[in-house]
Amino acid sequence: MTGSPRLFPESLWTPLKMSPFCCWGLCVAFLALLCCPGSGEEAFEVHVSPEQPMVKHGGSQVINCSTNCTKPENGGLETSLDKIVLQDSPQWKLFMIFNVSQNSSMRCFFWCSRKQGSKSLNVGLYYPPKQVLLKLQPTRVAVGSPFTIECRVPSVAPLEGLTVTLLRGSEVLHSQTFEGTALSPQEAMVTYSAEAQLEDSSHNFSCQAKMDLRTRGVKVVDSVSDSQALEVFGEGEPPEEVEGDSSRFSPSEEEKAIALLSAGSGGGSHGPALVPRLPSSAVSSLELSPSSQSLCKTTGW
Numbered sequence: 001m002t003g004s005p006r007l008f009p010e011s012l013w014t015p016l017k018m019s020p021f022c023c024w025g026l027c028v029a030f031l032a033l034l035c036c037p038g039s040g041e042e043a044f045e046v047h048v049s050p051e052q053p054m055v056k057h058g059g060s061q062v063i064n065c066s067t068n069c070t071k072p073e074n075g076g077l078e079t080s081l082d083k084i085v086l087q088d089s090p091q092w093k094l095f096m097i098f099n100v101s102q103n104s105s106m107r108c109f110f111w112c113s114r115k116q117g118s119k120s121l122n123v124g125l126y127y128p129p130k131q132v133l134l135k136l137q138p139t140r141v142a143v144g145s146p147f148t149i150e151c152r153v154p155s156v157a158p159l160e161g162l163t164v165t166l167l168r169g170s171e172v173l174h175s176q177t178f179e180g181t182a183l184s185p186q187e188a189m190v191t192y193s194a195e196a197q198l199e200d201s202s203h204n205f206s207c208q209a210k211m212d213l214r215t216r217g218v219k220v221v222d223s224v225s226d227s228q229a230l231e232v233f234g235e236g237e238p239p240e241e242v243e244g245d246s247s248r249f250s251p252s253e254e255e256k257a258i259a260l261l262s263a264g265s266g267g268g269s270h271g272p273a274l275v276p277r278l279p280s281s282a283v284s285s286l287e288l289s290p291s292s293q294s295l296c297k298t299t300g301w
């Protein structure tokens with residue numbers, strides 16, 4: 001059987017008969033068979049591309065399983081996910097897996113000379129930023145008083161590759177990148193504090209979340225929040241009633257906080273007298289701001 005010409009494909013055998021160079025190749029083939037008794041088959045490898053695919057939650061992915069076995073008998077992709085064959089050639093098969101709703105491992109395999117070779121791969125899920133929630137706190141503020149911009153991006157993963165950028169008009173106020181390879185979706189949050197300037201009221205604030213997983217073969221995904229305006233009133237103007245968000249503290253207490261901060265920046269002599277009247281929630285939210293922290297020192301908190 002081993003000596004039979006029929007062992008070789010017709011296309012190989014025909015030129016072998018004609019060329020001395022090919023005869024040498026034939027000898028090498030025999031030697032290979034003789035020198036490695038037991039194995040008896042050519043060494044071959046199975047490849048898969050991409051090696052570590054990232055798929056959007058609920059999305060689909062094309063996977064190329066290939067081998068360098070010259071005449072594989074069979075091949076396939078073992079997975080619990082739904083799949084279809086897109087293209088089929090002897091040495092490679094193109095599959096599409098779809099409706100990927102959990103990260104899972106799968107296996108590409110080929111049979112070559114009755115031996116199976118395989119390659120496993122893990123499909124990781126990513127959750128692109130869908131919602132970007134912006135909150136200005138407060139939404140109406142006196143010139144020179146602090147306000148906080150908070151941006152939340154719920155249900156994203158992995159955090160690596162995510163950049164959250166706070167914008168005033170088209171100007172970048174703050175940009176933050178994240179770390180973490182966890183595949184379970186979580187919330188990314190950025191807070192930033194600044195002192196209100198008059199020109200803040202002539203631009204809208206917005207927040208952009210951008211996920212860049214190009215190193216994992218995924219296109220950049222970005223999502224932008226609704227834009228929001230900050231009302232800035234001058235020193236002399238009386239503060240108006242603040243609407244909405246009374247969950248953290250009431251408008252009048254918020255005004256006290258602002259008054260305290262104005263007093264503090266003006267020397268701080270009246271500051272401590274107001275402290276007992278500040279609700280603790282207002283204090284903790286003000287502590288987010290670096291400027292209010294330095295103020296706390298000057299007023300002796």
Ligand SMILES: *[C@@H]1O[C@H](CO)[C@@H](O)[C@H](O)[C@H]1NC(C)=O
Pocket residue numbers: 042043044045068069070
């Ligand atoms: C397949 O690739 C491996 C590693 O590069 C090599 O050892 C093997 O000889 C190749 N097999 C064939 C049939 O080309």
Ligand SMILES: *[C@@H]1O[C@H](CO)[C@@H](O)[C@H](O)[C@H]1NC(C)=O
Pocket residue numbers: 049064065066087092093094
């Ligand atoms: C699949 O991979 C093989 C080996 O890398 C390559 O030769 C072939 O062109 C690929 N097929 C497609 C459709 O990309």
Ligand SMILES: *[C@@H]1O[C@H](CO)[C@@H](O)[C@H](O)[C@H]1NC(C)=O
Pocket residue numbers: 099
């Ligand atoms: C994806 O899977 C879900 C639940 O497993 C199913 O309800 C939905 O119909 C599937 N979608 C497609 C396109 O197969």
Ligand SMILES: *[C@@H]1O[C@H](CO)[C@@H](O)[C@H](O)[C@H]1NC(C)=O
Pocket residue numbers: 103104105122123183184
């Ligand atoms: C899938 O993700 C979970 C966490 O979300 C992790 O514990 C598990 O090991 C992952 N499985 C694979 C095959 O990557």
Ligand SMILES: *[C@@H]1O[C@H](CO)[C@@H](O)[C@H](O)[C@H]1NC(C)=O
Pocket residue numbers: 202203204227228229
């Ligand atoms: C801010 O946004 C509102 C509504 O989205 C829009 O009407 C207004 O013109 C914007 N203001 C600026 C300065 O872009």
